[in-house]
Amino acid sequence: ALVIDQIAAGEVVERPASVIKELVDNSLDAGATRVDVELEDGGMARISVRDNGRGIHPDDLLLAVTRHATSKLRHAADIADIVTLGFRGEALASVAAVARVDLRSRQPGAAVGVHLHGIPGEAPVLTPAGMPVGTQIDVHALFANLPARRKFMRAEATEVGHCSDTLLRLAIVHPGVHFTLRHGKRELLNLPRTTREGRVAQVLERRVGGPFFAFRGEDDGIRVEAFLPHPTAAARGRGSPYLITRQRVVRERSLAQILTQAYGLGGEAPSACLFVEPPSGAVDVNVHPQKAEVRFSEPQQVYAAVRRILAAAVAAAPW
Numbered sequence: 001a002l003v004i005d006q007i008a009a010g011e012v013v014e015r016p017a018s019v020i021k022e023l024v025d026n027s028l029d030a031g032a033t034r035v036d037v038e039l040e041d042g043g044m045a046r047i048s049v050r051d052n053g054r055g056i057h058p059d060d061l062l063l064a065v066t067r068h069a070t071s072k073l074r075h076a077a078d079i080a081d082i083v084t085l086g087f088r089g090e091a092l093a094s095v096a097a098v099a100r101v102d103l104r105s106r107q108p109g110a111a112v113g114v115h116l117h118g119i120p121g122e123a124p125v126l127t128p129a130g131m132p133v134g135t136q137i138d139v140h141a142l143f144a145n146l147p148a149r150r151k152f153m154r155a156e157a158t159e160v161g162h163c164s165d166t167l168l169r170l171a172i173v174h175p176g177v178h179f180t181l182r183h184g185k186r187e188l189l190n191l192p193r194t195t196r197e198g199r200v201a202q203v204l205e206r207r208v209g210g211p212f213f214a215f216r217g218e219d220d221g222i223r224v225e226a227f228l229p230h231p232t233a234a235a236r237g238r239g240s241p242y243l244i245t246r247q248r249v250v251r252e253r254s255l256a257q258i259l260t261q262a263y264g265l266g267g268e269a270p271s272a273c274l275f276v277e278p279p280s281g282a283v284d285v286n287v288h289p290q291k292a293e294v295r296f297s298e299p300q301q302v303y304a305a306v307r308r309i310l311a312a313a314v315a316a317a318p319w
Ligand code: ADP
Pocket: 022, 023, 026, 027, 030, 051, 053, 054, 055, 056, 064, 065, 069, 070, 071, 072, 085, 086, 087, 088, 089, 090, 091, 092, 093, 135
């Protein structure tokens, strides 16, 4: 069973940033309004995610680290309206298959929390834990049991960069949540709760180092909110635009290209932020949960509308 777990884990857990993605997704699913992430040695020594969400019931703790155990699908209809993509019940089990984990959780109303200590291939041990309401997961020595995988990790700074990018992508669609990221003694991110525009400012200004122009438009039933940095700033931070649809930062080559063209640039897309909302039913975001791909049912219609709205935005911009 352990080998099967490790193979499955390899698909979910690629590097520290993928652990963070899964753990923070869970915190957000649990209604957290504060999420604190800590890394040691680029996440290879330790990754901690602490939240103030609704916690895990003691009876469910063991189940939480078991493959295909999810609390998030109770009815078939849930599949249709599920907003979260963390519905497969594999993430925690996968992490626990490739690292030592300390999972602590306390629900509101419970006098104490419960601490699960897990070592890959061994039965987890449960003990009571004094702690605030919420959940804290510490992941120690990632891939210590998979030396071949551990060798694939890049320099510490590279892994930290991926972790930070992952957290920023989650933060930009959850402005009501306070996020922090620390690496050792250094605080890398501190994003207090704010509005959507406030959060875009926190994230974009960190990337491109300047203010942006906000523009809202609707065309052909497609709503677009564009946050566009000044062209010189936008040209500085290239390569990972924030393209958001249905509350998720997605990879969408054509949208990225349209953004690049709107700026009159070539090459990689500038670091701008674009919320694109086609009418309900016109988007399938479940194409690939890990790769954040999206499929519009009428892509050409979406692209045409975005092109027109961006042209209007650029024309209205103060620069
Ligand atoms: P999934 O999110 O797909 O259900 P996971 O393996 O990510 O599967 O998590 C398993 C279960 O553990 C979740 O369904 C949830 O009930 C519980 N869980 C995990 N992390 C948290 C958290 N931070 N707060 C509350 N519950 C959590």
